[in-house]
Every structure is written in C-alpha cells, then in structure tokens.
Amino acid sequence: MKVTKLIGCVFFLKCVCGLTHGLFAQDHSHYVDSVMMLVADNEDSFDKLSYLNQLATYLKELDPDRALYFSRQALSLANQIQSAEACAISNQVMAEIFETKRNYQPSINYYLISIKHFKSLDKLLELSRLYLKLGHIYIENQFDYRQGMQYFEMALDFANQSGDQRERANALNAIGGIYYVQQEFDLAFDHFQKALKIRQTTGNEVELAASLNNVGEIYRIRGEIEEANEYYDRAIRINEKYHKLNYLAVNYLNKGLIASAQNQTEKAQEFFAKSLALNTQIADTIAIIRVLTESGQHFNQAEKYEEAIQTFEQLKVLAIKADHLEGQQNADHGLSLAYERKNEIGKALRHFKQYSYLKDSLFNQKKTEQLNELHTRFSLNLKEKELEIKDSEIALLKSEKEIFRSRQLLLILSLLLFAIIAVFIYSRLKLKHRKKRLLLEQEATLSKARQELMEKELHLKSNELTNYALHLVEKNKFLHELKAELKKLLNISSEKREIRLKELTINVQQNINLIKDLKEFQQNIDIVNAAFFDKLKSQFPQLTKNEGHLCALLRMNLSSKEIASLNNISVRAVEMGRYRLRKKFNLSSENNLTEFLQQF
DSSP states (O other): OOHHHHHHHHTOOOOOOOOOHHHHHHHHHHHHHHHHHHHHHOOOHHHHHHHHHHHHHHHTTTOHHHHHHHHHHHHHHHHHHTOHHHHHHHHHHHHHHHHHTTOHHHHHHHHHHHHHHHHHHTOHHHHHHHHHHHHHHIIIIIOOHHHHHHHHHHHHHHHHHHTOHHHHHHHHHHHHHHHHHTTOHHHHHHHHHHHHHHHHHHOOHHHHHHHHHHHHHHHHHHTOHHHHHHHHHHHHHHHHHTTOHHHHHHHHHHHHHHHHHTTOHHHHHHHHHHHHHHHHHTTOHHHHHHHHHHHHHHHHHTTOHHHHHHHHHHHHHHHHHTTOHHHHHHHHHHHHHHHHHTTOHHHHHHHHHHHHHHHHHHHHHHHHHHHHHHHHHHHHHHHHHHHHHHHHHHHHHHHHHHHHHHHHHHHHOGGGHHHHHHHHHHHHHHHHHHHHHHHHHHHHHHHHHHHHHHHHHHHHHHHHHHHHHHHHHHHHHHHHHHHHHHHHGGGSOHHHHHHHHHHHHHHHHHTTTHHHHHHHHHHHHHHHTHHHHHHHHHHOTTOOHHHHHHHHHHHTTOOHHHHHHHHTOOHHHHHHHHHHHHHHHTOOTTSOHHHHHHTO
C-alpha cells in the first residue's frame, strides 16, 4: 500500500459514539428546549454564557448553522464580560463549529485567539489540546506537514509541562504519523512505541488499539511479519470488544496486505473481503475504494486476471460515482495490466489510454489544489500578523488612556504646573518614539512574513517542476512502449495492422508534444534555479553548462534513470556525469552528492 493511502489508516484515529435514531431525536429535542429555557430565564451573565456554549457544542454535529447562532451570542457576551477564560472557551467552541463545517480559515483564526487567552491564564493542558487540533487541521486538510509538525511539537511541549499522560500520547502519536508519511520509519516507530507505552497505563483501550495498529504497521514495512500480525491481532480483539467497525476494517486490510506480500492468495482475499464488508456497513466510500484497489492489485499479482477485471470494474463504477479521480485512474491501470496479460491488447490499450488521460487530469488537479493551498496559507499568515498588530494597537490605546488620566490628575496640582508640563511633553515624545518603533517593528515583521511566503512559493514551484519532470519521464517511457508496439505489427495481418495503426496513431498524437514540453521544462529549470546556478558557479567556475543542468536535476532528487530519460541519454552517461561532479566537488565516498547540492 502506498504511504499516501495509509495516512487515514495509521495515526489520525478518533473515537466516535452514538445513539439509536428514534431515541436520539427525542432526547435531542428535549435537551435543546430545556437548555434554551435556562438561557431565557437566567439573568446571570456567566451562567447564561455557559448554557449558550453548551447548546453550541451539543448542536455542532447535528445542526452546525444553529450551533453557530448560539456560539455568536456566547462570544458577544464573553467580550462584554471581559473574562479571559470565557473568551477562551467561547472562541474555542466557535473554532470547533467552523471546523465541523469544513470552513478552516476562520476555524484556525478562532483557535489562535483562544490560545492567546489560554496563554494569559497559563492553562497548559488546554493549550496542548488546541495545538493538537490545529496540527490536525493543517495535516488532514492542507497537507502542510512542516506547520503541522510545529503545532504537534508545541502540543507535546505543553502536555509535558502539564503532566497529562493521555495528551502526551496523543501528541507523540501525531508526530509519529508525520514521520510515517515522510517514510522516516525509525523515527515513526520510536514515537509510536512511546505513545503505546503510555496508553498501556491510561486505561483507554480504543486509543491503545490505535497504537497497536501503528506499531504493527512499522513491523509490516520492515518485513517483520510475525510481530506485525501479533500487534494487529491485539488491536482486532480490542476493536471487536468495543465494536469499532472502521478501525477493524483498517486492521483487516493491513493483515490482507501481509498475506498478499507472502503470496497467500486465499488468506489475503479473506482479509480484504472482511475489510470491504465492514467499510460497506459503515458506508465509508473512500475506504471501500482503497480496499478494492488493493484487492485488484493482489489478483493481478496472483495472475487471477478474471477476478482482477471484476474487482477493478467494480472499483471504476464506485470511483466515477464518487468523483474520485485517483480511484478511476487505479481502476483503468489495473484493467490495462489484466487485459494485457490476457493478451487482449485492444482492451488493454483502451484502458491504458484512459489511465493516461486520468493521470494528466489528476496532475492538473493537484497543481490547482497546490495553488489554492498556497493562497490559503498566505491568507492565514496575514490573518495571524493582523492579530498581532491589533494586539499592539490595543496596548498602545491602553497606554494613551493611562497617560491622559495622569495628565488630568497632574493638571489639578497647580503648584507643580511646570513639572506637569515637562512630564507631559516628555511622555508625549516617548509615546511618539514608541509608536514609531513599534510601527517599524511591525513593518519589519510583515516584510519578513512576505519574504517567507515568497520562499514557500518558490519551494512549491520547485516541487511542481519535479512533478513535471516525472511527468515528462512517463511520457518518454510511454512513447518507447508505443514504438515497441509498432514493431509487433509486422507479425499480424494487414487488416488488423491497419486498425492497430489507427489506434496507435491517436495515442502517439496525444504525446507528440514531448520536445516542446522538454524545451519548456528546461526553461523552467533555468528560471527556478537561477540563484542556485549563481551560487554554484561562484564556487565552482570550472563547471560546464551541461554539468550545471545535471546538478539542477540531481538537486530535484531525480534518479539517474529519470535524468537519462529526460535527456535521451544512457544511464551510464548519467553515472559518469555524477562521477565527474564528485571529482570536481572533491567529495568523498561518504558524502551524498544530492544532499551536497541541496545545501546551496
């Protein structure tokens, strides 16, 4: 299973509880009516505020718009009372409602305001929980692992200060999850093990099961199958005990992956079927798509092509219905492989063409999402800076009020008139200087923020360039495969040859712009790496233009095979180029060439 598919399986496991529909609806209506009566009858501001926040929290999953109405009343009342604790809680409730509505920008802003109030109260445990919530928003919805890691580490720091073991385990588990996604499995294992050790003492068995599954995943990736199965089985027993169907589905899927890797076809399919049945029962479409993908790939691997075709056809129907491009792409790719191995070349080619089209569509969609993500991050960073500026303005206003009161008091004392004037002039000058200094500091802060955003944008462009390079490699590889198909046409009849030629002509036409793409790719490399080339040339002026081009491709973490494909040269030529670079850079065998270039 790909790492990106496991992010939901591995570490962001949360507990959900529910009641039967009829009884729940009756209790819901009765509870809301009774609390609303308490709000209407209560004149005490603090009690009224508490009831409003209770209503908002209770309704945030059931009726978010109505919950937002009560939360706004609570926040307005909290601001009138001017209680830091009331403001902290009310802003937190508002943030949770916007998070439920999947409106993440205001959610993050309200969480940050809540954190500011809790910091003034030195509430360490609450701060740990809020930073963990912020980290989950960035990871699960914006895929900003750097910012998510910063928030998770802050959550762990406050949890350590508070001494709360459960929050420590939650933060350790979240940090381990990021290391897992980044394929730093040793660090992930270390954090998962620490979280597991704590959860064995806290008494929450559902959270313990999540940690058991996470540790089992690392063992599975390492190939330590016996240990992985042991941890999965322990997690399964707990999840069966508490009837956690979604977690059970993850456990069975992971056991199916182990059996598939060991070529235990029947056993693997048994686990896949269990996982599929559980996900169907809870109507988790994304999880069903994931299981069908793994099941179909397993059938192809086991050379059961009819079963693979049936599974991938089912996957394609579901993915189209759910508008899930990656699922559609996986389905067409699996069908192409199955039909090719059955020697049904026409069907294989048709599905491969559809796979290539979906791959391009998915590539473009990801580019759009990355641009939207950049815009969102820019907006959020500006909002954070605006909050800091507003805090500074409030502090200045308070200072001005205090000076004005002092001025009135001093004016009454006529005997000290000249002293009062001197103090007043001095205070005004000092305040003006302070304002000027604060404005300069604020301008410097905003300038730094803009510079950081520009650097992030450049980093994103570099990532897009890497994806574009891989895209060109795939196109080049595809054209070579088509060339091989053309050679096969010599051995078939002229009538079939004509049909096949038409099909292949269409396919070649779709990829005819490779040279133009390569030229555009080279131009983009020169633009994105301009600063890099300048630094490199200043230290190593003897480098040739081709060697500089090779350095840029290596810095993008491309393999020798991918670089050879991009430049239409042999892998041997690339390796010789790497050798010459190492000689010119005077690097020893212990030094990594790619890491050396990424330091510039």
